Amino acid sequence: MKKNTILSLLFLSLAVSFSAAQDLNLPRKSPRAGASYTIGYTEVAIRYSSPAVRGRTVWGSLVPYGEVWRAGADEATAIEFSTDVEVEGRPLPAGKYAFFLLPQQEGKWTAIFNKNWDQWGAYDYDQAQDALRVEVDAQFSKQVNQEDLRYELIAQNIENGYILLSWEKLRLYLRIKVSAMQKAVVEITTALAAAPDEQKWRINARAADFLLWVGQPTPALQYIQASIEQKGTSFNYWIKARILAGREDYSGALAAAETARKLAAANPEDNFYNEEKQEIERLVKEWKEKE
Numbered sequence: 001m002k003k004n005t006i007l008s009l010l011f012l013s014l015a016v017s018f019s020a021a022q023d024l025n026l027p028r029k030s031p032r033a034g035a036s037y038t039i040g041y042t043e044v045a046i047r048y049s050s051p052a053v054r055g056r057t058v059w060g061s062l063v064p065y066g067e068v069w070r071a072g073a074d075e076a077t078a079i080e081f082s083t084d085v086e087v088e089g090r091p092l093p094a095g096k097y098a099f100f101l102l103p104q105q106e107g108k109w110t111a112i113f114n115k116n117w118d119q120w121g122a123y124d125y126d127q128a129q130d131a132l133r134v135e136v137d138a139q140f141s142k143q144v145n146q147e148d149l150r151y152e153l154i155a156q157n158i159e160n161g162y163i164l165l166s167w168e169k170l171r172l173y174l175r176i177k178v179s180a181m182q183k184a185v186v187e188i189t190t191a192l193a194a195a196p197d198e199q200k201w202r203i204n205a206r207a208a209d210f211l212l213w214v215g216q217p218t219p220a221l222q223y224i225q226a227s228i229e230q231k232g233t234s235f236n237y238w239i240k241a242r243i244l245a246g247r248e249d250y251s252g253a254l255a256a257a258e259t260a261r262k263l264a265a266a267n268p269e270d271n272f273y274n275e276e277k278q279e280i281e282r283l284v285k286e287w288k289e290k291e
Contacts (some may be wrong), residue, residue: 030073037153039161040180043082048072065105086177088134108135201230234264234273250291
């Protein structure tokens, strides 16, 4: 075989081997992970790769101070919001962003939301593409050590929550605020306008239950009164009982609970009271002790 032919075959073999190596699919050292949650009407989703400490010095070494960090491993961490939000009191439009951190040895860190969400690490990071920068406190625990980097989404109520990043002894909180109440009120008003009269009592009752849940008992009482005037059931009288108890009117709450019981007993098709009997009796007992 000619020398040139042998060399050509050798180069071809090496090229094939290199191509196969490029396509090698092995488990990642930093596995892909995610967190998602809905706060109010806003869906929040985080995708990231989760590195482990593995005995290494993280802060100031593996993650240098004063340099933009991908806040994870491999691809840039991506955070997506389905609606406009506020992060640490600053507005951020709906969309998907690369999330970076600028760690500091002293003082606050900088959290960065960058429009170029599809990038590897922070190597192509361009500050001109930043949609938002906010300063955050980096808290370090003396006791708890988080081996694998983790993101969590925690809702505090229908309009407020936070992103929690934990790794090694770092605990970093990013406060999120969304707009939900205004849309909820529009939803209630629209549903009442569209519903036939015989269904309005149920919508008013659900609205009252929702308003009680979000800590607005006064408008909740107005809606439940409208519901009861349209049709008295064990369902809406029990909501009224809970609203009155929330206002510390335990005598009124017990009276409404008793009306709910009587309505259920008089109407075989009114199944709500019996389905919730155990919980109702537990709360009624509590209210009697407080009356």
